[in-house]
Amino acid sequence: MTTALRLANYTPAYTALHEGIFAKHGLQVEIAAASSVAEPISILNAGRAEFAMTGTGMAVNSAIEGADTRVIAKMAGAIGLWFISKPGAGVKTLEDIKGKSIASYRFPSNTVSSPTYAMESVGGFDPKEAGVSFVEGPLGSIIPTVVDGRADLGCVFEWDASIAEAVHGLEVSLPLAGVLGPIAFTSTLVSAAYAEKNPEVVQSFVNALTESMQLLHANPDVYARVSAQEFNQVPPAAIEAGARRLLGVEGVVPRNPVVTRQEWDAIVAHDLAAGTVRGQGDYDALVDMSYAERAIAALGNKG
Numbered sequence: 001m002t003t004a005l006r007l008a009n010y011t012p013a014y015t016a017l018h019e020g021i022f023a024k025h026g027l028q029v030e031i032a033a034a035s036s037v038a039e040p041i042s043i044l045n046a047g048r049a050e051f052a053m054t055g056t057g058m059a060v061n062s063a064i065e066g067a068d069t070r071v072i073a074k075m076a077g078a079i080g081l082w083f084i085s086k087p088g089a090g091v092k093t094l095e096d097i098k099g100k101s102i103a104s105y106r107f108p109s110n111t112v113s114s115p116t117y118a119m120e121s122v123g124g125f126d127p128k129e130a131g132v133s134f135v136e137g138p139l140g141s142i143i144p145t146v147v148d149g150r151a152d153l154g155c156v157f158e159w160d161a162s163i164a165e166a167v168h169g170l171e172v173s174l175p176l177a178g179v180l181g182p183i184a185f186t187s188t189l190v191s192a193a194y195a196e197k198n199p200e201v202v203q204s205f206v207n208a209l210t211e212s213m214q215l216l217h218a219n220p221d222v223y224a225r226v227s228a229q230e231f232n233q234v235p236p237a238a239i240e241a242g243a244r245r246l247l248g249v250e251g252v253v254p255r256n257p258v259v260t261r262q263e264w265d266a267i268v269a270h271d272l273a274a275g276t277v278r279g280q281g282d283y284d285a286l287v288d289m290s291y292a293e294r295a296i297a298a299l300g301n302k303g
Contacts, residue, residue, distance in 0.1 A: 001029060004037040004054035008158045008246055009076040009186045013053060014230045015222060016212040025204040050194055051205060056187040057271035060281035068192040070288045073206050074259045076185040078177035078251030079114050084146055084154040084164040090173030094123035099131040103145035103154040106136045111155040113274035118179050143168060159234045162242035166235060177249045184263035203291050209257050210295035217255055220247050257292040
């Protein structure tokens with residue numbers, strides 16, 4: 001399987017691998033990280049991977065390009081972004097962002113598109129008119145930009161949020177997950193042809209993900225242990241803080257893999273505003289929750 005980058009969003013899959021859950025379900029799985037959110041779809045459609053984990057909205061673009069792709073499991077049901085700042089300069093509401101500069105990665109990174117969407121759709125204001133500016137830079141640039149005072153805030157995923165806090169003494173504030181609510185941020189996708197030919201494999205894969213999600217919520221220590229293995233370059237203190245933060249915000253780590261229509265509509269609206277998808281996308285045509293529903297029934301994980 002292939003993932004869009006190496007992110008904490010895919011910890012249920014990393015857990016299924018490291019904790020032997022994939023093997024328990026009769027699967028031999030290798031996880032390879034792609035270099036962008038779009039690349040896993042290209043790898044999937046070329047037949048170089050059986051499963052792809054990436055932004056859910058990529059299923060829309062895949063369909064527009066003529067590929068028959070299905071969303072079969074949710075991987076993150078909220079957008080796990082936080083703001084970082086110098087101590088005492090954190091933000092509690094979107095109103096607090098007005099007039100501030102925000103360190104981010106380059107558009108269309110979610111570190112730009114998600115806070116912009118939140119300000120426009122929830123805050124009800126235009127960021128530029130409110131004096132908000134983005135200081136865009138390459139991967140690894142956000143924390144130094146805030147530390148050096150070149151931006152008031154930074155918008156970051158984990159593990160950057162906890163590295164900023166544990167290593168650099170910065171403040172972490174305002175999780176966007178709580179602002180934007182439930183949203184099918186990342187998902188597992190499969191080609192319809194592969195699923196039709198290999199329904200037992202697809203079912204076993206989703207069963208393993210469901211069991212992994214159940215384990216992470218039943219035993220939070222597993223999240224930190226698996227993350228320490230998968231992200232061994234992250235300091236232990238940041239792993240511990242990040243695991244608590246990720247599990248502590250509802251939806252970031254799903255309790256089950258079902259993508260609801262509400263969550264689908266939310267991510268499509270978000271990605272249309274960001275300009276990263278090229279159409280609305282039909283939930284009934286592109287989302288197949290039959291595997292997730294059977295997995296929940298078998299494992300008793302209702303979320």
